[in-house]
Amino acid sequence: MSFAELGDALQQRKADALYRVRRTLETAQSPEVRVDGKDYLAFCSNDYLGLANHPDLVNALKTAADTYGVGGGASHLVNGHSRPHHQLEEALADFTGRQRVLLFSTGYMANIGAVNALLDKQDAIFQDRLNHASLLDAGLLSGARFQRYLHNDPDSLAKRLAKTQARRKLVVTDGVFSMDGDVADLPAICDTARAADAWVMVDDAHGFGCLGQTGGGCVEQFGLGVEDVQVLVGTLGKGFGTAGAFVAGSETLIETLIQYARTYIYTTSMPPAVAAATLASLKLLQRENWRRDKLNSLIAQFRAGCEQLGLELMDSPTPIQPIMVGEADKAMAISAALEQQGIFIGAIRPPTVAAGSARLRVTLSARHTEQQVDRLLTALDSATSSLGI
Numbered sequence: 001m002s003f004a005e006l007g008d009a010l011q012q013r014k015a016d017a018l019y020r021v022r023r024t025l026e027t028a029q030s031p032e033v034r035v036d037g038k039d040y041l042a043f044c045s046n047d048y049l050g051l052a053n054h055p056d057l058v059n060a061l062k063t064a065a066d067t068y069g070v071g072g073g074a075s076h077l078v079n080g081h082s083r084p085h086h087q088l089e090e091a092l093a094d095f096t097g098r099q100r101v102l103l104f105s106t107g108y109m110a111n112i113g114a115v116n117a118l119l120d121k122q123d124a125i126f127q128d129r130l131n132h133a134s135l136l137d138a139g140l141l142s143g144a145r146f147q148r149y150l151h152n153d154p155d156s157l158a159k160r161l162a163k164t165q166a167r168r169k170l171v172v173t174d175g176v177f178s179m180d181g182d183v184a185d186l187p188a189i190c191d192t193a194r195a196a197d198a199w200v201m202v203d204d205a206h207g208f209g210c211l212g213q214t215g216g217g218c219v220e221q222f223g224l225g226v227e228d229v230q231v232l233v234g235t236l237g238k239g240f241g242t243a244g245a246f247v248a249g250s251e252t253l254i255e256t257l258i259q260y261a262r263t264y265i266y267t268t269s270m271p272p273a274v275a276a277a278t279l280a281s282l283k284l285l286q287r288e289n290w291r292r293d294k295l296n297s298l299i300a301q302f303r304a305g306c307e308q309l310g311l312e313l314m315d316s317p318t319p320i321q322p323i324m325v326g327e328a329d330k331a332m333a334i335s336a337a338l339e340q341q342g343i344f345i346g347a348i349r350p351p352t353v354a355a356g357s358a359r360l361r362v363t364l365s366a367r368h369t370e371q372q373v374d375r376l377l378t379a380l381d382s383a384t385s386s387l388g389i
């Protein structure tokens with residue numbers, strides 16, 4: 001069998017303006033980056049608090065490497081569970097106000113592992129239409145009856161819950177929606193789930209660090225405890241600025257995951273030094289409120305500027321501020337025009353988002369300056385007017 005048909009599919013993807021290419025970053029993550037030999041002002045990383053290259057994190061990583069080396073060496077259940085991993089789990093349990101926390105090597109694996117440890121063919125899973133790919137994949141893999149409800153719509157969820165006879169029912173939602181930036185209506189979703197005797201799982205990859213008084217994300221903002229959100233997922237590669245993920249919940253939940261979550265059991269632990277760096281990051285994330293304040297003022301500045309320019313924004317109070325474009329080729333053209341002006345923002349296209357809803361996913365960081373946001377607005381004005389948006 002030849003690969004010719006794969007080649008044809010790749011050609012078609014190019015013709016549809018959906019082809020993906022990697023760009024090579026030659027600096028640390030920062031508002032100012034060097035990509036493929038050229039300097040840019042970037043508005044597309046998920047390093048919302050600007051911690052990915054913070055000296056405290058870098059030093060914690062170096063110091064821990066001196067003691068613990070580089071590799072985790074084994075899975076957590078063999079001999080890869082080290083002191084920094086354990087300390088980080090305890091600190092995150094404190095931070096989230098949950099009994100216990102379990103670390104995973106990535107958010108993708110946390111979601112696959114948690115859902116599959118909890119559900120099988122006798123069960124049902126209810127997902128927001130705009131949930132992250134890892135949650136959708138987790139549900140499909142579990143064999144549970146899979147249903148999607150209308151975006152952020154508790155009534156649509158209630159109708160589906162009312163019809164199920166399943167053994168266990170799990171409602172799953174992003175806390176902050178990754179491609180739109182809006183926040184799930186968690187109080188209403190939790191009420192709806194409780195009325196139907198369903199559990200709630202929230203993946204707050206983009207909320208931790210950005211929302212809540214101490215960066216505790218959506219559940220802190222809404223004051224929701226473990227009786228409301230039984231399964232709470234956070235990722236460490238975004239606001240925390242490091243790598244990995246965690247699940248927070250009751251003693252029983254975490255013991256269940258240790259016994260049954262295959263993506264926990266059958267994989268090498270994250271490097272211990274990364275856990276040590278994350279401990280340093282957690283301190284800054286909780287204490288340095290100025291980072292959230294700064295983000296909020298940049299968000300307000302950006303939204304006011306876009307309104308003046310007549311650009312269509314989404315209903316987002318978070319650092320994710322997408323500009324809706326529509327067709328994929330147009331989003332690519334604007335992204336290229338911005339690059340000409342030294343601004344780096346990736347175009348987000350199907351299948352990551354629905355057909356006809358390609359967008360520029362602008363993200364802001366606490367390390368951006370007001371002047372840099374002004375530069376972005378000026379560049380957006382010229383790129384969008386010259387291309388007729």
Ligand SMILES: *Cc1c(COP(=O)(O)O)cnc(C)c1O
Pocket residue numbers: 105106107108109111132134174178203204205206235236237244245
């Ligand atoms: C990024 C993301 C993930 C995946 O996390 P990784 O640690 O990058 O694998 C999961 N869920 C959501 C909502 C995300 O945005």
